[in-house]
Amino acid sequence: MTRLPEPTPGTLPAELERFLATLPSDPMVSMMAVSSSTTVQFVEFARTLFTALDLPARTRELVVLTVAATTGAVFVRAQHDPIADAAGVEPSVRALIADGRSDGEGLSESDATVIRFARGTVESPRVSDALFTAARELLGDRQVAEVIQVVGYYWAFGRISTMLDVPVTTIHSGDVLDTLPS
Numbered sequence: 001m002t003r004l005p006e007p008t009p010g011t012l013p014a015e016l017e018r019f020l021a022t023l024p025s026d027p028m029v030s031m032m033a034v035s036s037s038t039t040v041q042f043v044e045f046a047r048t049l050f051t052a053l054d055l056p057a058r059t060r061e062l063v064v065l066t067v068a069a070t071t072g073a074v075f076v077r078a079q080h081d082p083i084a085d086a087a088g089v090e091p092s093v094r095a096l097i098a099d100g101r102s103d104g105e106g107l108s109e110s111d112a113t114v115i116r117f118a119r120g121t122v123e124s125p126r127v128s129d130a131l132f133t134a135a136r137e138l139l140g141d142r143q144v145a146e147v148i149q150v151v152g153y154y155w156a157f158g159r160i161s162t163m164l165d166v167p168v169t170t171i172h173s174g175d176v177l178d179t180l181p182s
Contacts, residue, residue, distance in 0.1 A: 003164045006030040016040065024172060028075065031164045045153055055139075055146040057087040059114055063150045065089070065097045066118035073158030078168040113138050114147070121151045 007030065012020070016036050023029050023043070032039050053060065061084035068076035077098065084094055092106040101107075102115040117135040120127035127135075136144050160166065 002027055002031055002166055004031065004034055007033050007036070012036050019043075024170065026172070027169060028161060028166045031160055031166050042156075046157075049150055049153060053143075053146045053150075055143045055150070058084075058089055059139075059143070059147075060150055061087045061089050062093070062097070062111060062114045063118040063147050064154050065094060066115050067122055067151055067154040068158060069097050069100055070119050070122040071155060071158045071162065073154070073161050075161035075166050075168050076154055076158045078171060082171060110138055117144075118147060118151055121148055122155060 064080045096104045102112045
């Protein structure tokens with residue numbers, strides 16, 4: 001049971017209720033809807049993170065899983081494990097991330113850099129100059145900025161799930177964002 005009640009049908013703005021009708025029925029959607037003035041933008045930003053970044057999907061999923069592991073966001077991990085698998089993140093790499101590691105067999109130096117940079121972004125307001133330089137050399141300026149935005153989004157998304165005790169009821173694919181009206 002979530003820590004806040006789900007909005008009662010008919011109590012949300014009509015435009016938001018129409019928008020929510022395009023999404024799967026899910027406790028996370030209901031908890032996002034409690035903040036009725038930010039829900040549409042929050043979901044639209046998720047779509048942007050899946051459709052408009054220069055950051056490769058595999059790298060994005062390394063970042064998302066790292067945020068989930070670092071923040072204890074079980075909901076985010078459950079939702080993104082199959083998405084990460086589809087994006088090519090190997091099971092051994094997903095296991096290392098879940099264990100909070102950025103080293104281990106099968107982990108490339110590039111993956112380790114992305115994981116350390118994402119974890120550092122969650123844990124501290126500023127990563128070391130050495131880590132920032134390594135991430136910048138690997139990713140370039142635009143992708144560094146995109147990683148920071150992915151971290152910020154999934155930190156917020158994860159905190160909705162952890163602070164409000166949102167249960168995992170259904171695992172959705174990334175395709176759910178494709179169903180949204182443009």
